[in-house]
Amino acid sequence: VQLVESGGGLVQPGGSLRLSCAASGFTFSTYALGWARQVPGKGLEWVSCIYTDGTTDYADAVKGRFTISRDNAKNTVYLQMNSLKPEDTAVYYCATPPGRPGATARTKSGSWGQGTQVTVSS
Numbered sequence: 001v002q003l004v005e006s007g008g009g010l011v012q013p014g015g016s017l018r019l020s021c022a023a024s025g026f027t028f029s030t031y032a033l034g035w036a037r038q039v040p041g042k043g044l045e046w047v048s049c050i051y052t053d054g055t056t057d058y059a060d061a062v063k064g065r066f067t068i069s070r071d072n073a074k075n076t077v078y079l080q081m082n083s084l085k086p087e088d089t090a091v092y093y094c095a096t097p098p099g100r101p102g103a104t105a106r107t108k109s110g111s112w113g114q115g116t117q118v119t120v121s122s
Contacts, residue, residue, distance in 0.1 A: 001025045001111040003094045008116030015120070019079040021094030021113060029072040034098020035079045036105060037090035037118075044105040045090075048079060052094055059102040062088075070087040084120045110122035 006017040019035070034049035048058045048068040056068050067080040077094060094113045099105050 001096070003096070004114035005087060005092065005094050005113040005116040006093060008041075008089075008118045009057060010121065012122050013086060013120055015057045015084050016044065016080070016082045017118060019092055019094075019116060023075045023077070023094075023096075026074040026095065028070075030096055031096050033070065033094065033096045034101075035050045035068065036079075036095055036099070037088075037092045039090045044049055044093070044108070046099040046101045046103050046105060047092070048101055050077060057101045061102070078116075081118070084106045084118075086120045089118060089120050091117050 002024045005019060007017060011017050030052060032049060032051045035047045036044045038044045039045050045082045047062055048066055049091045050056050050068045051069050064080045065083045095110055097110050
């Protein structure tokens with residue numbers, strides 16, 4: 001299993017970014033996936049997840065601002081992030097299986113990508 005994130009960067013408050021996670025090594029369409037984030041010195045927070053039937057869930061902190069989606073033909077999961085805030089600054093990871101959005105992951109169990117840095121600052 002390999003997960004490779006991309007799309008992070010520096011953006012001003014109120015701006016948008018779209019993260020991508022390219023997957024390989026497993027039958028993508030049969031797996032639920034999620035996005036988690038980590039601020040240095042703090043735990044891993046599950047942000048969003050998407051199930052095989054397309055059902056999605058979000059942490060309260062990002063609900064209404066972030067949208068998760070998947071393209072099974074491209075083996076890719078996306079995280080569209082709008083109205084970004086400085087507190088969204090973190091390293092964002094793609095992972096499977098996903099945890100419950102809003103919960104903290106103690107360890108990186110399962111399969112995780114290497115992460116992509118998102119910095120929201122003026």
